[in-house]
Amino acid sequence: MIFLGIDLGASSVKVLAVDQEGNILGEASREYLVHYPKSNWAEQNPEDWWVNTKEAIKELISKSNIPSDKVRSIGFSGQMHGLVALDESNNVLFPAILWCDQRTTEECEDITNHFGQEKLTELVGNKALTGFTAPKILWVKKNKQELFEKIRHILLPKDYIRFKLTGDYATDVSDASGMLLLDVENRTWSQEMIEYMGIDKDCLPKLYESYEITGNLTKEVKEELGLSGDVLVVGGAGDNAAGAIGTGTVKEGTVMVTLGTSGVVFAAHDEYAVDSKNRLHAFCHSNGKYHSMGVMLSAASCLKWWVEEANKGMDFDELLNEAALSKLGCDGVIFLPYLMGERTPYADPNAKGTFLGLSMTSTRGDMTRAVLEGVAFGLRDSLEILKDIKVNISQIIAIGGGSKSPLWKQILADIFGQTIEEINTNQGGALGAAILAGVGAGEFKTIEEACTKFIKVVGSVKPIDENVKRYNKIHKIYTKAYESLKDWFELSANI
DSSP states (O other): OEEEEEEEOSSEEEEEEEETTSOEEEEEEEEOOOBOSSTTOOEEOHHHHHHHHHHHHHHHHHHTTOOTTOEEEEEEEEOSSOBEEEOTTOOBOSOEEOTTOOTTHHHHHHHHHHHOHHHHHHHHSSOOOTTSHHHHHHHHHHHOHHHHTTOOEEEOHHHHHHHHHHSOOEEEHHHHGGGTOEETTTTEEOHHHHHHHTOOGGGSOEEEOTTSEEEEOOHHHHHHHTOOSOOEEEOOEEHHHHHHHTTTOOSTTEEEEEESSSEEEEEEESSOOOOTTOOSEEEEOTTSSEEEEEEESOSHHHHHHIIIIITTTSOHHHHHHHHHHSOTTGGGOEEEOOBTBBOTTTOBTTOOOEEESOOTTOOHHHHHHHHHHHHHHHHHHHHHHHHHTTOOOOEEEEESGGGGOHHHHHHHHHHHTSOEEEESOOOTHHHHHHHHHHHHTTSSSOHHHHHHHHOOEEEEEOOOHHHHHHHHHHHHHHHHHHHHHHHHHHHHTTO
């Protein structure tokens, strides 16, 4: 049997095929655009997701010579929090408002003021953040009343693809955890939140565990994709929970660090747990348990901006080579990686990307290395909170595009002061989605069993003791920088 994992990311969709022995049979991907119509807004056209997903599946099946009748099931990994709204005819009412969109500051304040933070935590396990889905719905209600009244179905990004594949309105509890509408502890929709939002519960998709079957491919879709037989579709997961499955982050003590478009520190829990200060997200895990997660909105995207915008025309490898020549600490240059505001630990949509400590002796290499170090310091902020709430950390696994850089991995190990392990695959969410598909189809009894077959540790990067000591001192300076600039960030939002 063959299982497909669809990873609907922020800038591209990837489709991966695996078999029951843990072999990767092939992959295909397609890119699409993110639109920024206003400062701090981020949108995409859901139809772009659908068209490119279909093309990627067809390419995968063709170039990998996958028999049309051997695909047994499909799973998902999806960018979280995005709002997709359909009318009664299933037409998309407006562009999808994405996870990194920051327009909903007022709506977050309204939600928090209405419930109070303690009650909100009791209801949904998290604080109201601009990236979450519920504030987006309120924004539409306030600013696009005529469109709000036409909403009949609310979906998350990957669940729009599910709908197009199967005709079913469904989601999974890991992805739904980031909507601010889910009673995370009890894995069900929060009636109080639904009533406050002024939406009908029927507008929300049916909830499933990530490995449960939600439907089957329609006949029309199978014909278009060149598939035959009964093809199951499982719940899938939000990108980070799926990525955790794809790295084997399924037991307590294991932490996954993602150096992707956003940065994530993800710790698995057997039992429900909430940080009393709401600095971390408390979400359902895709293995039927729970996890804590810290998220920085700009991680590898900071390096992408630095290379493609600030240094347009420069060679990527040349810039990284210059960074490798820069000394630890970048000759006093510090970069705050808040290009899209920030979520953990500050939850401040007004925060801005900032270089500090520049002088006449600062080089481009210093600034490039400062970007790498600044992102690593931001990730360490989440790691420190996990330690504060007594989370056992026995293993750290790094994934994402940034983890391919040996320099960045060494910086990460030194700033964390812990070994960073490398696994035999960097497929992350796509592999996690395929594993969930295999479990849903009954090929594996448990997610843990599947992870053991697919994922192996193949190497590690150890921290250098002297570097750890020096970075500990610099991190203290880094953490003071935000507090020093917080008022300025708020003032600059009005410029």
